[in-house]
Amino acid sequence: MDKPFRSGCPINLTLETLGDRWSLIVIRDIMFGNRRHYRDLLNHSEEGIASNILADRLRKLVDAGLLATSPDPKHKQKTIYSLTEPTIRLVPLLAEMGAWGRRFTPATRELSIRAQLLEEGGRDMWEAFMAELRSLHLGTEPPERSVINELTEAYLAAVG
């Protein structure tokens, strides 16, 4: 029932998997904003995603193994959405997207702060970030460095 891929090119397959206007937005919000619930993603969406689109993308991403769900012990109706290893390894891709967008699109200064920090931090920072995400989403040991804190503080310093 699954439609065949257009080609076996890795760039094409990445595009077929994530190349629409919403999937990476959802992943970005889970990753950088630590939004773990449906309503959280829906209401705090900077871009205003529609509820049916969000539901559709979450289901597709879970089906593809790019997100995982678990019941929330504190609320029987809530589903916790977590990143998986493949999605955590999107950090370099998202960092490059931020770096490119910062230079070649009319991105606002406040929203570019984190992209700039992540770009200047380089591979070392990306690895630290991925380690932190593994601890948050996969339950591994928490690392010493918190890249999320660094990014958040830089953003707040620039805004406030």
Next chain:
Amino acid sequence: MDKPFRSGCPINLTLETLGDRWSLIVIRDIMFGNRRHYRDLLNHSEEGIASNILADRLRKLVDAGLLATSPDPKHKQKTIYSLTEPTIRLVPLLAEMGAWGRRFTPATRELSIRAQLLEEGGRDMWEAFMAELRSLHLGTEPPERSVINELTEAYLAAVG
């Protein structure tokens, strides 16, 4: 008449600019395959792009300053499509997409060879590649190193 952006986030803006299923395919073919004409892009497309979609994407990319056109002195009907500096700077993004796709999608081995080489080559190789693209598309001095040759030879060695 231009529709407003959903947000000023650099990741979102990159997605709004390039986040559809064909734009980056076209750029990839121009960049790695050195396809400079419409028919060239249409007929040798690994993924089988439709003619109207290709025409639409080329126009949009030119309008956005991501591609440039020039008349072909050898053929009055031909238009030469060239990368511009913003598109050349997509090399790191495409390299990361190839690296991710190679690991987490069912990419074929032959088509992954170049992605692997580009990933292992790292920033130095990407910079050399961008210098080469500037010479091919912007008319700057040709560099000593030809990354395109390296990639092509590796691909041919793996296939033949």
Next chain:
DNA sequence: ACAACTGCTTGCAAATTGCATACAGAAGGG
């Protein structure tokens, strides 16, 4: 002279998107 090729358009059906609304079960405050 004529077939093949140039970039690109045009109809039209099918799929996707966006928006508003609805909903059944669960939680929280009185």
Next chain:
DNA sequence: CCCTTCTGTATGCAATTTGCAAGCAGTTGT
């Protein structure tokens, strides 16, 4: 326990986008 709010979705429906086949006027090579 009652009632409002919150949970993650689903459902119509209109608008946009996609995909496919065919066509087209001018240009080139034989």
